[in-house]
Amino acid sequence: SLHMERTTMDILEQIRANYGSFSRPRQRISDFILNYPEQCCFLSLRSFAQQVGTTEVTVLNFCRGLGLGSYMDLKKALQDYLIVRVNAGDRLKLAVAGSGSAQDLYQRVCRAEREALQSTLDGNSVELLLAFTQALRRARRIFIAAHDFSRFPAGYLEHRLLSLELDCCILDLQARQDMFRRLSAQPPQDGLLIAITVPPYGNDTIALTRYCASIGMPVAALTDRPDSPVARCAQTTLLCHVELMGMTNSFTSMVGLVDTLAMLYTFTSGAPTQEEKTCRDTLHRKFDSCFSDPNTSI
Structure with a gap:
């Protein structure tokens, strides 16, 4: 057909x-x-x-x-x-070719970035974002899969999740045995794979997403369209407008979505108990003292 x-x-x-x-x-x-x-x-x-x-x-x-x-x-x-x-440099030349002046180009880029962020935030409901935060909360270990340019928002997502004290790491798609060991270190249902991919979709990211889905590991996706190959395997998918002026990708909208997720995760988290807070403060003091004076007794 x-x-x-x-x-x-x-x-x-x-x-x-x-x-x-x-x-x-x-x-x-x-x-x-x-x-x-x-x-x-x-x-x-x-x-x-x-x-x-x-x-x-x-x-x-x-x-x-x-x-x-x-x-x-x-x-x-x-x-x-x-x-x-077409290589990235030539694609940028194609993207700017229709601009009459630097001011014209500047306004086109600003408009494109604003519209991408707006359409992304409008296109993902609070319910969908909360479903994503629930998937984060249920997971004992979070794995992030991304290749090439998508590693930039992956790194930002990892930074945000670590600041929320979640156990997460970006997988090295080239180190397959290491990747397999990490994914196998806990029951599949205790993990969560977050697949990040936009055109041209990474074959390794797609293959890993299919593998995780096949073993029963929950999958969440950050991608650009509903028929993206990783969206088909995911229980939760957030769609981002990443195309910039027809010829390249921008991750402005995806970074904005990551910030929104982090805020919603924090908002829906209960306040720590006094015992948890005391334990955390004690650990922090011990950690800081080890680095401030090498001879300090633990």
């Missing part, structure tokens, strides 16, 4: 595979996309139709014929294609 093709082919491969069965107008649309995929990422529906010399309705019918729900879905598929195949 066409849907099955979409899961295994990129958008340009899909267009090429169906090209022979297309009508003349659809072949003309295909030619434009195949020749200028970068340009298509930034064109409005009206501009695209004008460039090709066809109607907006014909373009929308073309999108639906590929199993895409809208013209925006076509642009997103092209962006996904370019993110995988």
